[in-house]
Amino acid sequence: MAASRSTTKVIVVGGGGTFGASTALHLLRSGYTPENITVLDTFEIPSAQSAGNDLNKIMGVRLRNRCDIQLSLEARDMWRNDELFKPYFHNTGRLDCAVSEEAISSLREEYQELLDAGVGLEKTNDWLETEEQILAKVPQLDAGKIKGWKAIFSEDGGWLAAAKAIDAIGRFLKENGVKFGFGGAGSFKRPLFNGNTCIGVETTNNTQYFADKVVLATGAWSPTLAWVFAHIQLTETEAAAYKGIPVVYNEDVGFFFEPNEHGVIKVCDEFPGFSHFQQHQPYGATSPKSISVPRSHAQNPTDTYPDQSDITIRRAIDTYLPAFNGKPLFNKTMCWCTDTADSSLLICEHPEWKNFFLATGDSGHSFKLLPNIGKHIVELLEGTLSEDLASDWKWRPGSGDALRSRRGAPPQDLADLPGWRHDAVSQCAVRARKFST
Numbered sequence: 001m002a003a004s005r006s007t008t009k010v011i012v013v014g015g016g017g018t019f020g021a022s023t024a025l026h027l028l029r030s031g032y033t034p035e036n037i038t039v040l041d042t043f044e045i046p047s048a049q050s051a052g053n054d055l056n057k058i059m060g061v062r063l064r065n066r067c068d069i070q071l072s073l074e075a076r077d078m079w080r081n082d083e084l085f086k087p088y089f090h091n092t093g094r095l096d097c098a099v100s101e102e103a104i105s106s107l108r109e110e111y112q113e114l115l116d117a118g119v120g121l122e123k124t125n126d127w128l129e130t131e132e133q134i135l136a137k138v139p140q141l142d143a144g145k146i147k148g149w150k151a152i153f154s155e156d157g158g159w160l161a162a163a164k165a166i167d168a169i170g171r172f173l174k175e176n177g178v179k180f181g182f183g184g185a186g187s188f189k190r191p192l193f194n195g196n197t198c199i200g201v202e203t204t205n206n207t208q209y210f211a212d213k214v215v216l217a218t219g220a221w222s223p224t225l226a227w228v229f230a231h232i233q234l235t236e237t238e239a240a241a242y243k244g245i246p247v248v249y250n251e252d253v254g255f256f257f258e259p260n261e262h263g264v265i266k267v268c269d270e271f272p273g274f275s276h277f278q279q280h281q282p283y284g285a286t287s288p289k290s291i292s293v294p295r296s297h298a299q300n301p302t303d304t305y306p307d308q309s310d311i312t313i314r315r316a317i318d319t320y321l322p323a324f325n326g327k328p329l330f331n332k333t334m335c336w337c338t339d340t341a342d343s344s345l346l347i348c349e350h351p352e353w354k355n356f357f358l359a360t361g362d363s364g365h366s367f368k369l370l371p372n373i374g375k376h377i378v379e380l381l382e383g384t385l386s387e388d389l390a391s392d393w394k395w396r397p398g399s400g401d402a403l404r405s406r407r408g409a410p411p412q413d414l415a416d417l418p419g420w421r422h423d424a425v426s427q428c429a430v431r432a433r434k435f436s437t
């Protein structure tokens with residue numbers, strides 16, 4: 001294996017994002033020759049359109065799927081101990097809250113799963129039954145806003161400085177001589193084949209790259225859903241009172257994070273996501289079909305989010321941070337992910353194209369795997385992926401409705417929602433509609 005590692009050429013498409021950057025890193029760490037690793041992306045690392053290019057993301061051990069224990073514990077260990085990653089883990093703790101009867105019951109189940117996992121999580125997770133216990137962990141919350149809440153407090157949770165962590169991988173790859181293509185020279189157009197074996201890719205500026213294996217880690221640029229977030233700015237004194245606050249999450253409200261070094265707090269609401277259905281003809285399809293495709297904020301910088309998200313984000317602020325109700329929201333953004341029907345990843349060789357590997361299906365909760373996911377993608381390339389992971393991540397068409405996924409309801413489509421699009425095309429479209437009615 002060692003000899004073939006030094007000679008095998010690998011292209012990572014989407015290498016400026018979460019899974020792709022991690023894959024390139026683990027190829028390098030496993031002994032692949034740097035000049036034989038080619039990272040392609042539309043934008044430089046950290047790619048401006050990566051879901052991971054964000055102020056912060058939640059870190060925590062949660063057990064949604066069979067393989068979550070292994071993956072979460074590996075990730076936790078690397079965020080804590082790996083020199084490349086540990087500066088970006090803020091181990092503030094994590095408070096998962098619920099208030100409705102149904103949500104409390106599923107939170108209790110989640111807690112029991114943590115206890116039953118048999119890997120010591122009972123030592124780091126506490127059930128908080130009363131408002132007083134919750135306030136003892138997060139005194140910044142307003143007692144009047146958390147009536148009837150129950151919670152799990154996880155000591156081993158916290159938040160990840162997401163864009164900075166991907167950037168650290170990017171710098172490491174550059175320092176070590178990995179090859180890159182960005183812009184038109186990095187934007188995937190089509191795979192190149194010899195028979196049914198993939199031998200490389202062509203990018204939108206018609207550059208051809210040849211390799212033994214190709215990994216496609218294009219995240220939401222495989223079919224998609226969007227979520228939203230916005231930010232508020234605190235003064236130095238206001239921010240000081242929130243320093244070190246645990247990440248607070250409630251699935252009926254949303255979540256927020258400790259202010260960053262500039263006093264900025266990111267607030268997200270929680271809902272089943274937005275879709276963006278368009279007629280689109282993916283490579284290999286014989287005709288266009290209706291697919292939910294992302295609209296990159298990096299390529300459409302005037303896009304914000306639908307008007308209705310202002311209401312739900314404001315509701316989250318009113319619940320968690322009522323003292324800041326009057327603060328303006330800024331950097332209102334939609335962020336794109338790929339849901340699978342069962343929320344498991346889709347990481348496998350293409351069923352018909354040999355040496356073409358998919359690494360996607362993040363289902364909105366996979367940033368925390370940045371340190372370790374690439375290790376398993378390299379195992380897949382080498383044929384050593386464990387049976388458990390291979391079975392969870394296999395190609396599985398017809399396994400359910402990815403639009404519904406495990407979320408409470410299907411997404412609303414952006415076409416039906418005003419407020420998010422501010423470019424000239426949208427104004428024309430709105431005017432055209434007005435005249436035609």
Ligand code: FAD
Pocket residue numbers: 013014015016017018019020040041042043047048049050051052053056057058059186187188189217218219220221226227228229268334335336337359360361362363364365366367368369
């Ligand atoms: P990405 O990181 O998006 O990477 C895809 C890459 O493909 C990008 O760099 C893009 O530029 C590139 N690309 C696209 N098209 C092409 C092309 N044609 N050619 C070349 N390159 C291309 N996860 C957590 O663990 N914790 C959280 O708290 C959390 N919060 C979230 C909050 C929001 C609002 C959102 C949207 C997501 C959140 N997630 C969270 C999920 C997490 O961000 C994603 O699961 C993860 O980043 C997905 O990684 P990826 O590599 O699949 O996609």
